[in-house]
Amino acid sequence: MNGPRVLSYFVAFAKGYLRNPLGLFFSLIFPVILILIFGAVFANSGSSAVPLYVENLDHNSPGSVAFLQALDHTGAVQVNVVIPPAGTNLSSYLASNGESAGLLIPAGFQAALTNKTHVTLQLFTNPSAASQAGIVIGAVQGVESAVNLQEAGGSTIVTSTYFNVGSQIYTYIDYLIPGLIGFSILTSPMFSMVNISSTWKRDKLFRQLSLTPLTRAEWLTAALIWYVLLALVSAFVMIGVGRFVFGAHVSVVLWMFPFLLAGPVLFVSLGLVAGSASKTPESAAVVGNVILFPMMFLSGTFFPVSGFSPPLQNVAHVLPLYYVIDGLNAGILFGNGAGALRDFIVTAVIALVFFIAAIRLFSWRED
Amino acid sequence: MQPGEVFAFLGPNGAGKTTTVEILEGIRPRTSGEVRVLGTDPWVMGRDLQRRIGVIPQDFHFFPKLSPREALNLYAGLFGVRSRAAELLDRVELADKADALYDTLSGGQRQKLGLALALVNDPELCFLDEPTTGLDPRARRAIWSVIRGLKKEGRTVFLTTHYLEEAQLLADRIAIINLGHIIATGTPTEIIRQYGRPERLHIVGDVALAEPLRQQLNLGVEVENGAIDVELRAKGDALRVLRWIDTSGFAYQSFSTAQDTLEDVFLRLVGASEHSSLDKSTEGEEA
Numbered sequence: 001m002n003g004p005r006v007l008s009y010f011v012a013f014a015k016g017y018l019r020n021p022l023g024l025f026f027s028l029i030f031p032v033i034l035i036l037i038f039g040a041v042f043a044n045s046g047s048s049a050v051p052l053y054v055e056n057l058d059h060n061s062p063g064s065v066a067f068l069q070a071l072d073h074t075g076a077v078q079v080n081v082v083i084p085p086a087g088t089n090l091s092s093y094l095a096s097n098g099e100s101a102g103l104l105i106p107a108g109f110q111a112a113l114t115n116k117t118h119v120t121l122q123l124f125t126n127p128s129a130a131s132q133a134g135i136v137i138g139a140v141q142g143v144e145s146a147v148n149l150q151e152a153g154g155s156t157i158v159t160s161t162y163f164n165v166g167s168q169i170y171t172y173i174d175y176l177i178p179g180l181i182g183f184s185i186l187t188s189p190m191f192s193m194v195n196i197s198s199t200w201k202r203d204k205l206f207r208q209l210s211l212t213p214l215t216r217a218e219w220l221t222a223a224l225i226w227y228v229l230l231a232l233v234s235a236f237v238m239i240g241v242g243r244f245v246f247g248a249h250v251s252v253v254l255w256m257f258p259f260l261l262a263g264p265v266l267f268v269s270l271g272l273v274a275g276s277a278s279k280t281p282e283s284a285a286v287v288g289n290v291i292l293f294p295m296m297f298l299s300g301t302f303f304p305v306s307g308f309s310p311p312l313q314n315v316a317h318v319l320p321l322y323y324v325i326d327g328l329n330a331g332i333l334f335g336n337g338a339g340a341l342r343d344f345i346v347t348a349v350i351a352l353v354f355f356i357a358a359i360r361l362f363s364w365r366e367d
Numbered sequence: 368m369q370p371g372e373v374f375a376f377l378g379p380n381g382a383g384k385t386t387t388v389e390i391l392e393g394i395r396p397r398t399s400g401e402v403r404v405l406g407t408d409p410w411v412m413g414r415d416l417q418r419r420i421g422v423i424p425q426d427f428h429f430f431p432k433l434s435p436r437e438a439l440n441l442y443a444g445l446f447g448v449r450s451r452a453a454e455l456l457d458r459v460e461l462a463d464k465a466d467a468l469y470d471t472l473s474g475g476q477r478q479k480l481g482l483a484l485a486l487v488n489d490p491e492l493c494f495l496d497e498p499t500t501g502l503d504p505r506a507r508r509a510i511w512s513v514i515r516g517l518k519k520e521g522r523t524v525f526l527t528t529h530y531l532e533e534a535q536l537l538a539d540r541i542a543i544i545n546l547g548h549i550i551a552t553g554t555p556t557e558i559i560r561q562y563g564r565p566e567r568l569h570i571v572g573d574v575a576l577a578e579p580l581r582q583q584l585n586l587g588v589e590v591e592n593g594a595i596d597v598e599l600r601a602k603g604d605a606l607r608v609l610r611w612i613d614t615s616g617f618a619y620q621s622f623s624t625a626q627d628t629l630e631d632v633f634l635r636l637v638g639a640s641e642h643s644s645l646d647k648s649t650e651g652e653e654a
Contacts, residue, residue: 008444012433019432019468203428210394211422212445213414 001221005214010222017192017226027188027230031180032241035173038302039246042172049078050132052139053102055090056081061110067143068105076139077101091124100126101136116151177242177250178332179301182325184234185263186295189227190271194288196223197275197362206364216364220268227264235260255331255340262347263324269354270320276361295321300329323347368540370491373514373524375538377531379637383547384527385425388496391525392422405492418446421485425496425527427478431470435461435480438469442487455483458516460509475506482513493517496527511537531630541629545637555629562636563627567596568605572619576612584611599624 017023052071058064072079084093094102102124112119123140125133149155200206209219235256242248274291278284298312299305299321305313316322327343330336368374378384389395391404393413402409409416429438436452443450456462459479464472472480478498485493495514499507507530514537517524528534534541535555543551543558551558565587570576571594580597581588584607587598597608605624612619 002447004447005445008441011444012430012437012441015437016430016432204424204426205428205430207394207424208427208429211392211417211424212442213418213447214445215414 001215001218002213006218006222006225009214009219010225013222013226017230023188023192026191027184028234028237030187031184031234031238034180034183035176035238035241036245038176039173039242042176049075050101050135051099052077052079052136053090053094053097053099054079054081054105055084055093055102056105057107058105058109059107063110063113064105067109067147070143070146071103071139074139074142076135090122094124100129100132103136103140113147113151171246171248173242173246173248174250174333175304175329176302177238177248178256178328179325181231181235181238181256181328181332182259182263182299182321183296183301184238185231185260185324186267186292186299186321188230188234189264189267190274190288190292192227193223193268193271194275194278194284195281197272198278198281198284201364202281210364216359216362220272220359220362224265224268227268228261231260231264250332253331253335255337256328258340258344259324259327259331259347262344262351266320266324266347266351266354269351269358272358272362273354276358276363295319298322300325320347320350323350368523368525370523371518371521372539373518373526373537375534375541376525376527376544377529377534377541377633378544379529382544382637384544385496387544388425388494388525388527392420392494393417418488419491421488421490421493423478423481423485423493423495423498425500427481429469429477429480429484431468433469434464434466435469435472435476435483436465438480439483439487442484446488448488451487455486458486459483459513473506475502475509478502478506478510482510486517490522492523492525494525494527497529498526499528499530499533507533531628531633535629543633543636550636551632559627559629559632563632564598566599566624566626568599568608568622569625570595570597570608570612570619570622572621573617576615576617576619579615579617580608580611584608596625 054068056064056068068079068081071077082090082093084090088096090102090104094100104122104124106119106121109119109121111117121140121144123137125136127133236252239248239250239252242250270291271288274287275284278287294315298308298316299319300316301321305316305322305326308316323343323346327340327347330339330343376384376387386395390397390402391409393404393409393416396410404416405419407416433441435456439452439455440450443452452465453462456465459482461476461479461483464476469477469480482495482498485495498514499510502510511533514524514526518537518539526534526537538555540552540554541558542549551562553561574590574593574595577588577590577595580586580595584597584604586600586604586608589596597604599605609622
């Protein structure tokens with residue numbers, strides 16, 4: 001391994017990359033665009049209340065108003081009292097306005113409370129918005145239970161205090177940043193190396209390099225240094241955008257660096273294996289996409305894997321990117337050194353396997 | 368090959384020229400036989416050999432987003448030598464495009480860059496694999512001028528080309544390969560003398576002349592496309608033929624002397640070699 005040769009080639013490789021607007025866009029700008037889009041869409045997902053439209057047929061009796069205030073205070077729903085136009089009911093009102101949740105308080109609600117007689121509330125939910133329906137049903141039943149307990153003269157025995165995972169309150173954007181750092185570690189090296197290893201072979205650029213003293217190991221080292229640097233810059237940019245645009249609770253921590261090193265090694269090697277195993281640039285692109293896209297969506301980049309169905313979770317656990325993102329989450333969000341170390345070991349072992357495979361498969365002489 | 372000579376390697380498409388060159392450059396293993404380049408086995412000693420040779424491969428390509436100056440600096444870094452980018456760009460007449468990106472260069476300018484890159488490590492031996500293919504006459508002459516310069520400096524040049532005029536102009540010695548076998552070697556003059564037809568008198572006129580000429584003067588006579596070619600075996604043959612025609616009363620429009628070029632010889636040799644190979648394969652099939 002000759003340092004000056006690696007440096008010479010690194011400088012040329014970096015210039016070639018920086019002068020290619022497409023490469024730079026997908027490495028640095030595209031992940032930021034994703035943060036901005038997903039951040040804007042899910043900005044309030046951590047704390048937003050589900051809108052609940054209420055028709056109060058009990059004419060704002062003190063009991064019905066108190067019930068609705070209690071419901072509003074749960075924070076799970078946002079109570080909006082509406083009066084459906086004449087000739088319609090609450091169900092048709094919800095349907096015509098595209099709303100998913102409604103509550104009808106019948107006339108005589110106050111009288112029922114006073115006389116301790118049974119009264120039935122009507123709750124409307126949309127099966128296609130199952131998670132919102134669950135929140136609304138839970139909130140309404142919670143307030144109903146509290147009212148029943150109070151009216152029955154009982155006292156609360158079991159209560160619970162709620163904590164968020166980790167040491168502070170996390171929002172969607174907090175989880176998105178490590179996911180997109182992982183996304184960036186995956187896509188730039190994979191796309192580039194699949195493309196390079198197939199088109200450079202076609203254009204005989206490897207043959208051109210093989211006529212110089214540069215060795216394959218030196219070539220690979222220069223490329224790895226470049227992608228590690230790119231991953232570092234990309235991570236800093238994303239953490240900066242997350243913090244300053246969305247107030248994300250993410251910062252630069254020591255535990256992210258092992259993944260910013262091992263991740264590019266893994267995906268440069270994987271890209272090289274995919275490209276080298278393909279006969280034409282077209283088939284290499286297909287092979288690359290077949291590997292890349294499932295990994296991109298099933299490794300917890302955009303949504304936590306814990307929210308997936310068990311079979312999908314099993315799939316995620318065999319994808320190398322899962323361990324990169326899980327480790328970044330452990331390091332950046334939860335300060336969980338042991339978890340990050342476990343994920344790093346898995347990542348490093350997979351990286352080593354693919355690195356050896358890449359060195360064996362990738363050839364630039366006409367063997 | 369002898370040190371300091373320009374050695375042209377000729378052959379039709381698919382004859383094995385590039386395969387041979389790549390074996391000599393050390394980027395392809397040989398299937399059989401013995402190969403020595405500058406005293407070493409190129410496949411075994413490829414890395415060491417590459418420090419002593421310069422190469423323009425066929426269909427030369429380079430990194431699209433690097434300029435010629437950057438490309439030469441890169442090569443200097445890889446070979447561990449002082450960069451002579453300005454000097455080499457001047458030499459191949461590419462100084463005006465020193466900072467243009469490779470993907471904006473014309474075919475001729477790209478080949479000039481290839482030639483400059485082949486000289487970065489001050490090579491003893493240059494392999495130029497079809498360096499002028501597809502170039503316009505001006506660009507081709509610029510490359511020829513550089514090749515002549517290399518010879519003057521005492522470097523050895525292995526030139527692969529299918530432009531026979533180029534080989535005849537530049538080469539000290541030539542080898543013709545066909546179907547993987549060398550079928551002729553020597554200087555251009557030796558090859559023409561050995562494999563070409565004798566000098567001829569080319570007469571455009573009455574083809575009825577042919578038969579009396581053959582019988583009266585005992586010379587080889589061929590009729591082709593309404594013209595007569597008479598073989599000139601001795602110095603006085605041309606005068607003898609013209610004198611005979613003059614007294615015979617036959618009419619003719621013009622006459623000239625003609626000699627085989629390297630191209631005529633090449634076509635004849637390659638054609639014969641292919642026929643011979645065809646005959647062998649037919650015999651094989653019959654057997």
